[in-house]
Amino acid sequence: MTTPNEQRPAGSTQENETNTTLASDAPSAEKTKDYSRGLPFTGHEHAIVLENDEYAAKFVPFLPEVGFVREAVFFGEQNVPMDCDLDEADEDPSVCVHVAVYHKVTMETVAVGRILSDGHIGRVSVLKAHRGKGLGNMVMRALLKCPDLPKTVWLGSQEYAIPFYEKLGFTVYGDMFYDGDTAMIPHYHMKLTRE
Numbered sequence: 001m002t003t004p005n006e007q008r009p010a011g012s013t014q015e016n017e018t019n020t021t022l023a024s025d026a027p028s029a030e031k032t033k034d035y036s037r038g039l040p041f042t043g044h045e046h047a048i049v050l051e052n053d054e055y056a057a058k059f060v061p062f063l064p065e066v067g068f069v070r071e072a073v074f075f076g077e078q079n080v081p082m083d084c085d086l087d088e089a090d091e092d093p094s095v096c097v098h099v100a101v102y103h104k105v106t107m108e109t110v111a112v113g114r115i116l117s118d119g120h121i122g123r124v125s126v127l128k129a130h131r132g133k134g135l136g137n138m139v140m141r142a143l144l145k146c147p148d149l150p151k152t153v154w155l156g157s158q159e160y161a162i163p164f165y166e167k168l169g170f171t172v173y174g175d176m177f178y179d180g181d182t183a184m185i186p187h188y189h190m191k192l193t194r195e
């Protein structure tokens with residue numbers, strides 16, 4: 001799910017190109033897999049970034065449960081090939097921070113997202129059964145707490161998700177584009193310049 005047509009907005013100053021897709025050696029997933037429950041959260045050594053009574057969000061490396069949520073959502077629901085979703089940035093903590101949101105009692109990991117050092121947010125996803133509970137919003141607010149980000153952060157939003165990001169203050173810029181590897185999904189660039 002790299003986006004070669006994507007362009008950084010002005011204000012996003014870091015130039016390192018980190019979203020190159022590599023051939024993935026991830027196991028091919030079965031569509032028959034049960035994606036209704038998330039894998040148990042394993043990143044116990046990490047500090048909580050945000051929490052409410054039920055859920056907590058942490059900055060984590062590319063834990064298996066992060067990949068599982070993305071597999072369930074992007075492959076299981078949206079038919080994005082896993083070798084498009086996974087890239088070398090995922091496993092490079094010098095350029096990529098992941099957020100995982102998990103249920104504090106069941107320990108299920110139910111929502112994830114990532115931010116790259118150039119301010120590029122992506123892979124924001126919530127397991128289907130857990131949507132509409134503010135967890136996508138929690139992922140985004142946690143990502144925006146990542147230290148040392150450029151002032152302007154940006155993303156490529158699927159068209160239907162634009163209102164979700166607008167509620168967080170993001171605005172659309174530029175024309176519609178098709179994601180490089182999932183050509184049939186219309187996307188728009190969105191950006192947020194923080195104080």
Ligand SMILES: CC(C)(COP(=O)(O)OP(=O)(O)OC[C@H]1O[C@@H](n2cnc3c(N)ncnc32)[C@H](O)[C@@H]1OP(=O)(O)O)[C@@H](O)C(=O)NCCC(=O)NCCS
Pocket residue numbers: 073123124125126127130131132133134135136137138156157158160161163164167
């Ligand atoms: C987009 C997605 C992350 C939203 O997650 P979610 O947990 O359901 O969203 P939240 O419950 O945190 O919603 C936060 C706010 O955005 C609104 N919102 C969420 N999705 C929306 C949508 N598709 N259209 C309009 N508003 C939406 C909610 O109504 C809520 O508004 P409120 O604060 O006024 O109540 C989720 O639908 C998802 O994982 N989709 C599949 C993966 C995907 O397409 N990701 C985006 C890639 S660009």
